[in-house]
Every structure is written in structure tokens, then in C-alpha cells.
Amino acid sequence: MNTLEIYQEVLLAHNENPNNFYAIEHPTNKAYGVNPTCGDEISVYLLLNKEGTLETVSFTGQGCAICKASASIMTLHLQGKTIAQAEADANQVLQVLNDPNAALPNHLDELKALMGVRKFPMRVKCATLAWHTFLKALRNEPTEPPNCCCCRSNP
Numbered sequence: 180m181n182t183l184e185i186y187q188e189v190l191l192a193h194n195e196n197p198n199n200f201y202a203i204e205h206p207t208n209k210a211y212g213v214n215p216t217c218g219d220e221i222s223v224y225l226l227l228n229k230e231g232t233l234e235t236v237s238f239t240g241q242g243c244a245i246c247k248a249s250a251s252i253m254t255l256h257l258q259g260k261t262i263a264q265a266e267a268d269a270n271q272v273l274q275v276l277n278d279p280n281a282a283l284p285n286h287l288d289e290l291k292a293l294m295g296v297r298k299f300p301m302r303v304k305c306a307t308l309a310w311h312t313f314l315k316a317l318r319n320e321p322t323e324p325p326n327c328c329c330c331r332s333n334p
């Protein structure tokens with residue numbers, strides 16, 4: 180595996196300096212997701228306003244570079260979108276990530292750095308985790324992280 184191909188500069192930059200990497204204090208929606216094959220785990224927080232627009236999208240957690248970069252890119256992309264737009268975009272991203280032959284629609288062009296992982300099927304789940312967790316948050320399926328004193332504290 181040529182790691183240079185996965186860890187493109189864009190992904191590396193997002194991993195080192197993730198956007199919106201914090202917990203929203205009073206989120207309207209929140210969900211937790213885990214990718215057992217890699218050990219990635221993240222929580223996604225949403226702040227939806229009365230108009231049904233995503234005012235803020237943030238995340239916390241620990242994961243590999245791909246997982247974190249994907250979440251960082253996702254929060255930037257979804258901010259300011261309506262629920263319907265955001266849900267449609269997330270579903271499209273997941274579809275394209277899971278299908279090496281699918282083309283990325285033009286309006287999702289800013290997400291193309293993520294699509295390199297499609298060459299590495301083992302890592303696709305790292306990239307999809309944030310988006311799956313976002314959809315769970317939208318549907319209000321929180322799935323609390325394990326709160327265990329010996330391994331991790333509940334964020």
C-alpha cells in the first residue's frame with residue numbers, strides 16, 4: 180500500500196489541524212459512531228436552528244488520520260446547509276465512497292480529497308464513519324459512547 184496516496188496533503192493537513200474539533204455545549208443533536216476495524220470512534224454534534232439549518236457541526240473523538248480528516252472536511256462542508264441538503268450530500272458521499280466507479284457530483288467537488296481512500300477498501304470505513312455518524316445524529320439516534328472508568332472517560 181502506498182500510504183502517500185492515501186495520506187494526501189489535504190488529508191494530512193486536516194488531521195493535524197482539524198476544523199470544528201470540539202464538543203458543542205448544548206447540541207440539538209448528537210451521535211456516537213465507532214469503526215471497530217480500525218479503532219476509530221467519534222461523536223458528532225449538531226446545532227440546528229429553528230429554520231432547520233445546520234448552524235454548527237462539530238466532532239470529538241479519536242481516530243486515524245483518514246477518520247479525523249474526513250470528519251474535519253465534513254463539518255466544513257455541512258455548516259450552513261439545510262437538513263435536506265445535508266442529508267442528501269451525506270448519502271451521496273457515502274455512495275461514492277463505497278463505489279470505486281461512482282463519479283463525485285460537481286457540487287461535492289470540495290470533498291474530492293477524500294475519494295482517494297476508495298483505492299484502499301480496508302480504509303473506506305475510516306472515511307465513512309463521520310458521515311454515518313452525522314446521519315445518526317440527524318435522525319437522533321445518539322448511541323452513547325461506552326463510559327468506562329478504566330479505558331476512557333465519556334466526552
Ligand SMILES: [Zn+2]
Nearest residue numbers: 217219243305
Ligand atoms: Zn481509521
